[in-house]
Structure formats: structure tokens, C-alpha cells
Amino acid sequence: MYRGPIVVFVACLFAALYVLVAHAAPAAEPGSALQIAALPATTQVVDPAQVVHGPMDALFVPSHSAYTPNAVESERWYRLDTNADWQGETSPVLSFTGATYIRITVYAPPDYQPRALWFAQTEENSRFSRHRLAMELPHDLHAGQPIYVQIAADSFTRQIKPALTDLASYQSEDLNHVRLTTMFASVQVTMILAALCLWMVLRDRVLVYFIGYTTFQLMFQMLTSGEIYELPGGKLLVPLGTHAPWLFAALSTPLLVSFILEFCELRQITPTAAKILGWMRWPFLLAALLLCLPFAVRTHLLASSFNVWFMLTELWTLSTVVLAVSRHGRQARFFLIAWMPQVMFTLLRLSQVLLNLDQPRWLEYGYPFTMAFASIVVTIGLADASLRARRERDMAHHLADHDALTGVLNRRALVRRLNAAITEARLQKEPFALLFLDMDHFKSINDRFGHAVGDACLRAVVVAIAEELRPADWLGRYGGEEFIVGLPGASHDNAVAIGERIRKRIETLHVHSRGTTLQTTVSLGAASLDGPTDTADELLARADAALYRAKSDGRNRIVSHPPLAATGT
Incomplete structure (x- = not known):
């Protein structure tokens, strides 16, 4: 399943890497090649003046390696020169790769003054990045003109590689590296x-x-x-x-x-x-x-x-x-x-x-x-x-706010929603009504057909109620077979009309479960927000009283509080 996307991803990764590396690749170097000679390693400290002024030139041994490695116990000296006069359009740049934290001192023409190159150097603003240890040489560098390199001792031997590049090419490569x-x-x-x-x-x-x-x-x-x-x-x-x-x-x-x-x-x-x-x-x-x-x-x-x-x-x-x-x-x-x-x-x-x-x-x-x-x-x-x-x-x-069986608000959540709805109705100065529903003879359904059929009946009734509500209305299970419907913005007459639609819808509802088809009815009590000091408990009590009256009057009906009229069969 994931093999194809992963292969494509890895291919794109290496393609992007190839493009980046190709973009950062150095330009071709001019024809002057470095020739390397090394002073034999010795534990004695060599005086730089003796090396730079030429008395020890005869001791340098030509090296066939392209590297100027350091030594673990003592410093190393190298002499670099070119096999031809410098022909580049810009000055040559002498650079060293692989040196990292090893100190390198270069004695270059024309004055052969020591120039320290160090990876962690912070004493002066460097002209180049720390991609390599580098310095600019005179543009008139001649063939055979020596450059002496003193490489400090370090705890590890590293393959330090010198290179000669024209200034323009080196700066271009250096800029790409920095980017x-x-x-x-x-x-x-x-x-x-x-x-x-x-x-x-x-x-x-x-x-x-x-x-x-x-x-x-x-x-x-x-x-x-x-x-x-x-x-x-x-x-x-x-x-x-x-x-x-x-x-x-x-x-x-x-x-x-x-x-x-x-x-x-x-x-x-x-x-x-x-x-x-x-x-x-x-x-x-x-x-x-x-x-x-x-x-x-x-x-x-x-x-x-x-x-x-x-x-x-x-x-x-x-x-x-x-x-x-x-x-x-x-x-x-x-x-x-x-x-x-x-x-x-x-x-x-x-x-x-x-x-x-x-x-x-x-x-x-x-x-x-x-x-x-x-x-x-x-x-x-x-x-x-x-x-x-x-x-x-x-x-x-x-899950904490909804009934696991029917999916509507549970008792704790609907009480919280009711308090919030009453507060909002007072702020907006709008009416608010409540319907209290109870399924008729629900206990007999459980006793005759079992709790599985009873649960299916509850779920079917919840779906029927929800289909008769407006988008802003909400529904919650108060407990057992009792439900609460909140009707924001609904007047008393609106609440009675919605309740009557719900009653008729459930009266004609056929519930199919476990090979059984049955019908049920509901009784409803309606109450409206009354006065600025009315509370959620008082509103629930009035709706419950109206529901009790509907039950007493024969069920399958809606009764409002105060009981103006009873609707139903």
C-alpha cells in the first residue's frame, strides 16, 4: 500500500539532492597544479625563519600524494608550488579541506608573513566562509615560487587537501555553499x-x-x-x-x-x-x-x-x-x-x-x-x-455529553444547554419554550418484546423527533424513556404546534425490530420562559407538571402550562 509513494518520495529526494549538489559544484580550475613537498617529521621544534628563508629547502621531499596530512605528536611543514605561472583572470585562492579544527599557518609571497588559518577563528572578519580554510595569493604567482605551510599537531591524523582556485570561481562556489x-x-x-x-x-x-x-x-x-x-x-x-x-x-x-x-x-x-x-x-x-x-x-x-x-x-x-x-x-x-x-x-x-x-x-x-x-x-x-x-x-x-444509546444529549449536558439557552434568551430578549416528552407504556414494550426491541423503539422515536425540529432546536434524553426538546425563539403557540407535529409523527411510526413491528405514542408537556427571574428548574417543573396532566388525561396528547387546552386523541 505504501511502497509506491515511498519509492517515488525517495527518488524525488535524491533528485533534489543531485540538483543541489550539481548547483554547488566548483568550476573547473585553471591549468596550474600544486606540487607538494614535505619536511620529514621530527619531534624537534622547527624555527619558521629557517624554513621560510630557504635554508631547509633541500630537506623537503617531493610527495606524490595530493594531501598534506598533519601529525599526532608534532607539527608538519610542507612546501607548495605550481608547475606553471598563474594564468587565471583573477587572483589564485589557496584552500584546505579536511582541516576542521587544526591550525594552519601559511607563509606566502611576496612578504612571507605568517597568515593563520583556523576553523574557529573569530579575531577578524573573514573574506570567505568556513567551508574551507582559504586565503588569497598574489595574482603574479610564478611557477616554482614556494608557499610554506605549517600544520599544527592534533590528536587525530587527518587527510588535509590543498587546492588552488581562481578567486571568481572560489567565491561563486563559496556563495552557493553559504546559500x-x-x-x-x-x-x-x-x-x-x-x-x-x-x-x-x-x-x-x-x-x-x-x-x-x-x-x-x-x-x-x-x-x-x-x-x-x-x-x-x-x-x-x-x-x-x-x-x-x-x-x-x-x-x-x-x-x-x-x-x-x-x-x-x-x-x-x-x-x-x-x-x-x-x-x-x-x-x-x-x-x-x-x-x-x-x-x-x-x-x-x-x-x-x-x-x-x-x-x-x-x-x-x-x-x-x-x-x-x-x-x-x-x-x-x-x-x-x-x-x-x-x-x-x-x-x-x-x-x-x-x-x-x-x-x-x-x-x-x-x-x-x-x-x-x-x-x-x-x-x-x-x-x-x-x-x-x-x-x-x-x-x-x-461521549461525555451524549447518550450512548440514542446519540442525543444526556441529562447533564441538556441541563447545561438549558441554562445557557435561558441566559441567551434573556440577553437577546427572545422567547424560549420547552417540551417534556414521555413514551406511553414503554415498560410493557420491554416486558413483552425484550430490551433489544425497547432500545430500537427509543432510537426510532429519537429519529422521528429530530426530523420535526428546526436547525436551532436541540434534543436530549432526560432519563429512561423521557426526553427534553429545547425550542429557542419559539413562542408558547409555536411550542404547542411543534409538539403536536411530533405527537402525530410518532403515532404513525412503525418500529421494526427482531421480526416484530409495533407502534407507540408519546405524551408531551409544554412550558415557556416566564419572567426575568424564571430558572431552569422552574421551567422543567412546569413542563413536567404539564406532562403529568397529559398522562392523567389519557396519554398520546400535548398539554401546555398553564393548561389552556389539551390536544390529541
């Missing part, structure tokens, strides 16, 4: 605000989980892309360095698991799997605590264990949600559609990190794209859950 990341972040912020508005009205715990995990995921994404440091207050996160994205990833996961447990109703649908999933979220809180310690980022085992546990948790969560979908969990189906692309891209991203591979462009933009998409679909699911809760609440209110 995409801003769009994805804006979508998530919008969904968070929508959920916050829902929470202010509903005060539902599942909305708190959604707001929490989505906010932390957004923070993580903005930390890994660097945009967060452009925002007011971004400087406060700089001291955390590489701790920051790990910390927010660790905090978002238990909130995500808690949200899934509540939103998908896993504890009711898949209790055993849900219990295991609930246990799996607690190690992330311990990881969040450990990641705040100074040694955390230098412990490979901790980082690798976190990634492996994260992958296992996602796979178990996915299996549990799929199991809930197979057991007809409506909310689980919503979440599966929303989360499946994000799970796939998350696992691919973790695999790329663990295997130390280049991040392809479709993965770079696919991951935030699926996060934004998941936020939209889950928000729709939350709205659907809220709508179902509202329908259930309305149904509960309906």
Missing part, C-alpha cells in the same frame, strides 16, 4: 520554532525531546561547518575546540532515542526492543561527561568507541522502528520515512570518518539536507499526533 547551509539551517530553526509553539499549547513531553535533539543536532551541524562562529555568542564555544561537536553529538543522541521511544510508542508496540533501546542511550551521557575532560580528544579509543556505539544504536533503533511499522504503528511509519535517509547518510559519514576517506560533495550536503528533511516530516508527524489527540479529546467530550 545551501543557510537554507538547511533555516528549515531546522523553523521546525524547532513550530514545535516550541506546539509545546506552549500542549505541554507534551515528546515535543521537549524533539526540540532538544533537533537543537543539539543543529548545533553539531553548525559546528562542523563552522557557521556557528559567525553568530553572536559564537566566541563562547571557541575554548571548547574539538570538544564542542563531540559534546553536542553525545547530548543529542539520548534525546533522540527518548523522542523515538515516545513518538513511535515503542514501549507499547515493541516492549522488549524498546527496553534495550532505552538502556543504549545512557552510555552517551557518560561519553558527554568524558568528552568535557582535557584528555578526551587525545584518546583515540574513546572517539572510536563513541562512533561504533553510535552506529550500533542507530542500527538497533532503525530495526525497532521497522518492527513497530510492521505491527501497524502509525507514528513509527512517519518517523521511518523521515529518518531513513538521515540514518543512511549518518552511517556513510561515520564510515568516511572511521576509514579516513575524502568527504564527497553529495555526502557533504546530503547529510544536512536529510537532517532538514527529517525535521520537516517529524514536525508533520507531531502535528498528526496532535490532531489525533484532539480528535480523541473531542470524541471523549462527545
